[in-house]
Amino acid sequence: MDRKTIRRWLTPFGIGLILCLSGCSNLEVLDPKGSIGHAEKSLIATATYAMLIVVVPVIVLTLVFAWRYRASNTKATYAPKWSHSTAIEVVVWTIPSLIILFLAILTWKTTHELDPYRPIESDVKPIDVQVVALDWKWLFIYPEYGIASVNQVAFPAGTPVNFRITSDAVMNSFFIPQLGGQIYAMAGMQTKLHLIADHPGDYAGISANYSGPGFSDMKFRALATSPEEFKSWVQKVKASSERLDMDTYYAVAKPSEKNPVRYFSSTDPELFHKIMAKYNNGHYLDMTGNVCRIQG
Numbered sequence: 001m002d003r004k005t006i007r008r009w010l011t012p013f014g015i016g017l018i019l020c021l022s023g024c025s026n027l028e029v030l031d032p033k034g035s036i037g038h039a040e041k042s043l044i045a046t047a048t049y050a051m052l053i054v055v056v057p058v059i060v061l062t063l064v065f066a067w068r069y070r071a072s073n074t075k076a077t078y079a080p081k082w083s084h085s086t087a088i089e090v091v092v093w094t095i096p097s098l099i100i101l102f103l104a105i106l107t108w109k110t111t112h113e114l115d116p117y118r119p120i121e122s123d124v125k126p127i128d129v130q131v132v133a134l135d136w137k138w139l140f141i142y143p144e145y146g147i148a149s150v151n152q153v154a155f156p157a158g159t160p161v162n163f164r165i166t167s168d169a170v171m172n173s174f175f176i177p178q179l180g181g182q183i184y185a186m187a188g189m190q191t192k193l194h195l196i197a198d199h200p201g202d203y204a205g206i207s208a209n210y211s212g213p214g215f216s217d218m219k220f221r222a223l224a225t226s227p228e229e230f231k232s233w234v235q236k237v238k239a240s241s242e243r244l245d246m247d248t249y250y251a252v253a254k255p256s257e258k259n260p261v262r263y264f265s266s267t268d269p270e271l272f273h274k275i276m277a278k279y280n281n282g283h284y285l286d287m288t289g290n291v292c293r294i295q296g
Contacts, residue, residue: 028177028204033224034197036114036180043110050099050106116183116193119162126160126194129153130272133165133172133185135255136214138205141244141272147237148244148271150252150262154223156230157200163193168253168275173209176222182208188279197224214257221261237263244268 032038069076112118119126130141131153140153155161165174167185175182179195197203207218225233242248244264249271252262268274 032178032180033199033201033203034179034195035120036195037178038180039110039114040180043106043114046106047103050103053099054096114180116181116191118194120160120194120196122158122160122196124159126162127155128162128164129155131163131165131174131185132272132275133167133169133174133207133211134253135169135212136207136218136257137252137259138174138207138218138220139252140220141267142234143269143272145234145238146266146269147234148264148267149237151220151259152223152261153205153220154225154230154233155197156227157197157224159227160194160196163195164272165191165193166272166276168278169255170211171209172207172211172218174205175208176203176205178203179222184209188276190276197222200224200226200229212255214255217258238265240265244271246271246274 029037029044030041032041067073128143130143132139132141137150138153139148139150141148163174165183165185166189167187169187171187172185173182174185174193176195178201179197181193181195183191183193185191201224203222203224205220205222207215211218223233240263242262242264244252244267246268248264249268
């Protein structure tokens with residue numbers, strides 16, 4: 001295959017690759033705004049660089065060998081009976097083995113450091129937020145304030161947030177890319193995620209697990225505010241005329257797409273537990289891991 005043919009085939013491929021990558025210009029995972037996000041970005045970068053130690057030389061040597069030992073190069077050594085080199089064997093086994101060992105140690109260490117169930121150490125009192133994945137919206141309940149919201153969650157910057165997550169629909173995945181962490185929401189179960197925003201901002205929250213026709217619009221906004229702005233947000237929610245009792249909840253939980261932000265000035269204090277108990281014969285696990293039963 002001559003150079004003109006190769007160029008004719010590779011040019012459209014290169015143009016297509018550039019067009020595909022142009023849609024990835026807003027990589028929020030690589031623009032973290034919280035300590036967990038920064039740690040995860042560092043982990044991604046370190047693992048990538050370690051693997052490139054093998055990948056880049058292999059790609060370069062493949063191109064070099066293809067050029068050096070092409071059919072038209074009569075100066076290249078032709079050794080059809082060559083089959084072994086101790087030096088090459090040492091290199092191709094030792095370097096990848098060391099990289100795998102390094103990545104294994106790194107993975108073990110960071111898996112424990114970035115455990116989503118591990119609370120964030122801080123002198124600031126954390127905020128508890130209960131999260132329910134619905135078709136196709138997110139419900140956020142603030143048990144301390146007795147309020148709730150749909151497709152919007154707010155918290156002060158610099159304050160740890162303890163998320164308790166479940167689902168009243170199919171399995172889903174809760175993800176705020178710039179703050180880090182991603183964890184599943186499953187019916188009848190409670191998962192945990194601890195995040196913190198280092199800077200005020202309006203961050204995108206998404207569903208990271210396909211869950212049906214409304215999946216692409218199952219998005220929410222995470223508002224990291226100053227303490228004063230958070231207090232104002234709480235007061236705005238409490239001023240809402242809507243209340244989230246069980247009858248209202250059943251209406252909210254019905255499948256719907258492209259849902260606007262909604263505020264509820266009060267909630268059933270047992271709502272989160274009742275949602276989990278639906279799938280566990282009236283039982284649920286409390287914050288300490290004890291088995292409890294919904295009364296009535």
